[in-house]
Amino acid sequence: MYSKMMIDDLRQELDENKITGEGLFKEANKLAHKHQEKYNSFVTILDNYNFEGTSNTLITNIPYALKDNFSTKGILTTGSSNILKDYIPPYDATVYKKLKEAGAILVGKTVLDELAMGGTGTTGHTGLVRNPWDESRMIGGSSSGSAAAVALGIVPFAIGSDTGDSVRKPACYGGVVGFKPTYGRISRYGLFAFASSLDHVGVISRSVRDAAIVTDILKGCDENDMTSLPDEDIKYIDNINLSVKGKKLFYLKDICDINYYPNKTPELEDILNNFKKVINNCQKIGIEVYEEEINKNLLNAIYPVYNTISCAEATSNNSNLTGISFGVREDGGNINQVIFNSRTKGFSELIKRRFVIGSYVLQRENQEKLFLNACRVRRLIVEKFNSLFTKYDGFIMPTSDAIAPKFNEKTDKLSDQYLILGNHLIIGNFGGYPSITIPSGFVDKMPIGVCITSAVENDALILNMAHEIEETMTYRGMIVGEEDV
């Protein structure tokens, strides 16, 4: 019965001594084991209740899951990669430390796409993660196990990381909430870096309210992360019910019009019709919604700019995985051969392909025309959205161009047709904007969502707007099997 509950309900049960923290942990542990074979959410399931709280908070004794790219002292942390398959960190990530101090109970470390590079949930070294709504489909990634664990009701919330869409896309495919606050709002200390200028910590939950509760615990300046922001003197949870009347959102007119697409599909039509319903709901609660158009060349460049910057940064960030300082060490005749063999054997094909792209764009002859031009276009995209955010409180769009793909389906990420609708979440990472996806309905019995993105440091506002929009629908707290599809 506890699997259906969100944080407030669980808090009440705990405070009224209807269940203990250990009892709640055991329920979550049992569910984690029950679902593991079929869905593969976890790299590591912890079997012992371990309370290290130092203060009473709303999440004290609440179970949660943590993506396996956050350092946890004494607990295996693999990044879902063979090269780190035996790595036991000697220190805690700030996120984990804060959750421990707040009394939250770690249930397990979740599977990700290897080293957080990927959006399918199929490249982790312990196997692919299945979508709880339809096991023949992907959950997406890279925070795959975190999204699946929340969608299955194993835990009320989980922590992920988001470099392009890695919290929001799997959350959408899993029918849950995915929130990525402003860049630096949550410390990245102890998070395995993928692309440092794009990496964000995010929260996956079954309600916007729960995302706000957890973010309140995690936010704050950290002397160990020079990009972390000073804490705001507010609690997001205290501002979540404010009126949103008169707030202004915009969406991209062409991209949300079915006639824009030469090869329209019934699935896409349903997604765009659902989006129109959400817009209608927004207007009913007093949010003004406007259409905007942005230069298509700029929007079409989003994915290649992301690909260029993220692969370049990843190449550099993962150069420490040598088998010498970090990673499984293979044999070799000399130190160079040891490194060469360790990296050849330790990385999967997909990761190597990304590194080669990074290597290519960083070659002297390509730096100016590819890498630096990508960074320039990033600035133009961000400046465009910054100027729009002076007129509007946020940007709303369908979270994805499609429902979760089947494992044997080719994704359309690189196709011209879906270059914008399939990749616009990246804008949130380019600008460090707070961005949140909430479930908004079903297409072919699979959950879909809408994503709201706002200006830097508008975390409280975006949670407030998302909460009020969530109230107009019936998907809050949804877990697999409990929905009215």
Added chain:
Amino acid sequence: MITKEALKKYANLLMFDMSDLEYQTLEEEFAIILKQMALIGKIEGIENVKPMHFPIINYQVLPRDDDKTFNLDVNDVLLNAKETSANQVKVPKVVE
């Protein structure tokens, strides 16, 4: 166009290798990637735009004074070592 040999060179610079089939796949993928990257060049007037390397310029956390001691526990560190000797991590010979 990019050749398999060039891809192998880029991979080897990063200290790893791939199988022939993997290079084949990457070669095909690069055809799409290069087409996509050409879209970056379609944006006009970017010559004078300053490249953006971080989303927010934030000077809240400045480099700390050099007075902090942070020690890892030896046992925690040795947990990850493939070989140890006399309570230290044993690494491959650098000098032949």
